[in-house]
Amino acid sequence: MRQIIKFITVIILFLLSACGIQEINFDDLNISENSHQFEIxxxxxxxxxxxxxxxxxxxxxxxxxxxxxxxxxxxxxxxxxxxxxxxxxxxxxxxxxxxxxxxxxxxxxxxxxxxxxxxxxxxxxxxIIPVDEIDFSKLRLPRKNTSDLTPGQHSFMILKHDFGYQKMNKWLWLSAWEFDSITSYPVFASSKYYNYTHIGGEPQGLFSDNNSGHSVAGTIQDSLKVYKFSLSDAYSEYLYALFCETDWASGIFSSISGNLPTNISSGGIGFFYIMDIDYKKIATNDLIQQ
Amino acid sequence: MKKTIFIIFLFLQINLFAQNTATISGYIYDKQTEESIIGANIFTENFNKGTTTNSYGYYSFTLKKGDYNINYSFVGYLQEKININLKKDTIINIYLQIDDNQLDEVVVSANSKIRTNEYSSLQLTPLSISRLPSIFGENDPIKAIQLQTGIKTVGDGTSGFYVQGGNIDQNLILIDEAPIYNPSHLFGLVSVFNPDAVKEIKFYKGNSSAKYGGRLSSVMDVKMNEGNMNKLQLSGGVSLLASRITLQAPIIKNKASFLITGRRSFIDFFMQPDESENIIPQFYDINLKTNFKINQNNRLFLSFYKGNDKILSVGDFTNIWGNQTVTFRYNHIFTPRIFSNISLIYSDYQNQLNFTELNQNISWTTAIKDYTFKTDFSFFVNSNNKIEFGTNTVFHNFSPGQSNNVLLQSISQSQAFENAIYLLNDINLFNKIGINYGLRFTVFQNIGNATWYNYNENFYPIKENKNEKGIYNTYKNLQPRISLNYFITNKLTLKSAYSRTVQYVQLLQNNSYAYTSLETWIPASPNILPQTADITSLGLEFLHTNNYKFSFNSYYKIFNNQIDYIDHARLIGTQYIETQIRTGKASAYGFEINFQKISGKLTGNISYNYSRIIRNITGINNNKPYPATYDMPHDARISLNYNFSKRISASAYWIYTTGRAYTMPSGYFEHEGFYVPLYSDRNAERMPDYHRMDIAVNINPKENKKFKSYWKIGIYNIYARQNPLGYNFEYYADDNSLHIYQFNFITIMPSISYSFKF
CATH class of the missing domain: 2.60.40 (Immunoglobulin-like)
Structure with missing residues (x-):
């Protein structure tokens, strides 16, 4: 009897999971030509x-x-x-x-x-609001990740989002050999390397499994380059909405969909923002000690 | 108090009706179990008048003195006839015998000769629910309600439903008078109502009488079984999702009885969360009821419900939620014409998330507790006139969101009193007009220790307010209700109704799929005005020879202070919860056409419903009107049941609705390497049309068997329609391509369930 019930249970779970996801063609959606034609x-x-x-x-x-x-x-x-x-x-x-x-x-x-x-x-x-100086003692962003490393090397997983901070900030962590300075960094093409610290806990983010981040690596003699950016209140709100629509869109607390707020007039979208910046190096060894 | 009420009624009786009349009164019971029967019919053939039993199986029928043939009947029971020479007030308790032959030819509607003046009410019994197709083989009262004309859902397998433009929190769901704040087990696949514990469901769609209040759109009043007064009875069953067992027996034969039922899912017995199935849900619920007949005029009831859900996961995430209710009731009959009930009710709903983040254990708990004192009085003036009045005092204790960690900001706890008095009169005039009219007056008071904020025009908090004790905010509302029927002929009735309803508690639920279990209930407050609705209805009903019924119903409804959420609303971990919502107007309108075959081997109905719900809320959708997500204008349904024999019946159900309104991306742009969707207006697009067909076969036990076995075999969504729940748009930069993924619920789901009784 127990085996029969287990068999039925497996069937239910199979059926429930089989009802999941399928890729469809764009034409299947029958999207109407909407009145908003975003220009820029x-x-x-x-x-x-x-x-x-x-x-x-x-x-x-x-x-x-x-x-x-x-x-x-x-x-x-x-x-x-x-x-x-x-x-x-x-x-x-x-x-x-x-x-x-x-x-x-x-x-x-x-x-x-x-x-x-x-x-x-x-x-x-x-x-522009001033950026607070980088204080590594108050930062939890780096997560040690020692898998798949050759002896003497260390790798750190920098989560895309980290929570529980006093202010929202944007960060850029680079390995010693990545780019000579931020001025030569291909700013638009590689923005996937940015990381974000958030005020308190954002439930959509806390319950999202889309928080993979990226790795930075170095030997014990190397330093990591760390950039910290200030964000105005308006731009912080913009980024929160952006994450609701992207990284946090499929969590169990996914929010009400909508366009991002913008400060661009005349029907433009996106955001015009200027950030104060702080830069520090941290020795790989110091990071290991933390 | 008791004396005063008695004197008032006595005065009324003497002055108004001191004619040559007498009253027949009593209870109608099931002969085998001695359970009282709700809604049973009492009809005098020679006088062409009738009435029905109330929620406790009591009836009172005042007639001129003389000779009468009186019929007592109820669907599924043999009719009982008595002849009486009525000279004085007489108590007649009737015991109806289940009609085994009716299993061959079904009657699904009550006695058509008895006119009801309520505009739109529906009565469901476990028997009628069991005949309907069901998902996973679970006979479920809420799923049965969802199959009714004009009731909308936004996806398969949810327990939420939308009535005439009302949101899911605008349905008052009661179990033995106690409110249920979350009717879902397993995210809605199963409702909290164990079919073995349910005796009767009364559902008011739209216009309800002044007796009910607190919600805008509908009332689902579920009454639990009382327990077999004659003998010990064991029943139970198993479906694909859960197993259940019920024990009922007399405590003192014909005086007191009890019923206890338990139900539990069993998936977690055989599987634990692992890499392949990282979430395993489990649930259980228990119903307990006991009652004691002190004498013909006094009776006590005690009901208890507890249900709990738990989500187990491979990680450290758990989600536990559940309702708990206790109802104590005392029925007292002052005179054969004056019936009263006093209730003490406790209701508790809690939902807790536990998880670990940044090496810290975090919990988020939402809860609402109600303590209610309620009185109801019925005065059966004569066979054409009934007066009801009562009071209702609820002490609400709100805990909209409590966190144990600074990562999530708690939302202020608060308390409130919700007081109501009502008076209604149900009267028939000139044998042509039926009126049910009444007035409900409510006073809502925010009290006790509380913190609230004043906000500027941009919804930034500018001032903190604190109250330590006493009342700090009051709302008062008069709610008139009237239902007016004109009986054009014995078969044709023109119906109309108007009602105003007010709602002081609202649900905040931040998920577009309606599958989240995390409900946050918040009260009306200095910042949140109570929601109101004005409903006007007009309809026509035609009954042809007790075989066919045709009805037409139209309505127009205006909502005020309707709540919706801003884009990207934060409803969890936000101290300033009011900043995440906006309030405004909404209007709902539509009509329903329903054709029913109500007796014979083949029964069923065909219906069409057109409905719209449009919101207009400042701060949402650039202040432009937009449809609610459950706006699904066209809705057609066919429900059929065929009895092949006393033992075997089959049913089929087909539904078609317009796809629900949906905020779908209308484009995208790039920012900081993210591909961000763009939208036109809120809910501007539509999902593909929804349709599916379900079938079921019921196999009943052989006659005269002591041990009775029931089988139900069904297929949900038999032609495997892929009805979408939602979409995910993904842009792949690597090959510059857009990919769209559709989420579906179950495409086809066979089920089998087994029940027994002895």
């Missing part, structure tokens, strides 16, 4: 470092007619603050604009973005 999405990499800064403009995919992202070329882009204006010009990579001069945005200042794309104009502004 803004992303940027502007920090308080004295360097060239970047702005990326794309035309979002709008279903059902367009399922691909397209770069937005030939736009006029500039930012300004306190009567100073900094122009951006398009790089060889379509849709990515670089400041024509080196400059260092100032903490607590408000910066305004102006974009003209064809006949349409877009405006946005953000203020």
């Amino acid at each position: 999405a803004v992303d940027c990499y502007i920090t308080t470092e004295l360097q060239h800064h970047y702005i990326k403009l794309t035309k979002p995919a709008n279903y059902p007619n367009n399922t691909q992202l397209m770069p937005t070329s030939d736009a006029f882009v500039q930012i300004s603050s306190n009567n100073k204006t900094y122009k951006f010009s398009e790089t060889e990579e379509a849709g990515i604009y670089i400041s024509t001069e080196v400059f260092a945005p100032q903490v607590s200042e408000i910066y305004n973005l102006y974009i003209k794309n064809g006949d349409k104009e877009y405006f946005a502004s953000d203020s």
